[in-house]
Amino acid sequence: MxxxxxxxxxxxxxxxxxxxxxxxxxxxxxxxLSILDKVANAHGFDQFRNVKEIAFTFNVDRPNSHSERSWVWNTITNDIRSINKGDTISYNRSNMDSTAMKINGGFINDKYWLMAPFNLAWDKNNITYDHESDVPAPISKNPMQKLTIVYGNEGGYTPGDAYDFYFGSDYMIKEWVFRKSNQPEPSVTTTWENYVDINGLKIAEMHKNEDGSFKLYFTNIKVTSKNP
Known part of the structure; x- marks a missing residue:
């Protein structure tokens, strides 16, 4: 026994x-995990592998003006459909003519606003970064973690640009600063708010400057999974 x-x-x-x-x-x-991966994963980067298609409308409101453009991105084939002012143009990012190159600049900009945390993982080989643990955020003035990234001087649509991301212990971005060509002065400073969770991707629908006179936001967001 x-x-x-x-x-x-x-x-x-x-x-x-x-x-x-x-x-x-x-x-x-x-x-x-690096701080880049922690921020990316907090926003659902580990779920992106299950995504087949992302559609969204990029909106900008300024005093007395509104502009918008819509995109459909097949993440598997890299086919892009642009819908802007009633015109629809389709192209593939692996084979772009001069017209597609110009349109693609808009897509890269709008997608970056939509998915900037994911670019921390995608672009890690083309950036340098610095992380601080207790820094006043530019709009709320609340103490937050600060992650500064600077892109390399070659390649891409805006080489040498810098971004300052502000976030708490959950690694979810609350505010950010864009600094063109890594200049000391902010070019754009906005909030990250109205987060939604769509098929595991956590996306901030609204970005506003301090006085609310500039609003950049997303509507008609749709995320299609590979296995719906």
């Missing part, structure tokens, strides 16, 4: 050890 009990005890201890090792490995993996 003693021998079977000893075997059962050994198996129990072995299984418990395996579970502990697995939890430790997951914990170690989380600790090894």
């Amino acid at each position: 003693k021998k079977p009990l000893l075997i059962i005890l050994c198996l129990t201890l072995f299984l418990a050890s395996c579970k502990t090792d697995k939890k430790q490995k997951v914990a170690d993996l989380k600790m090894d």
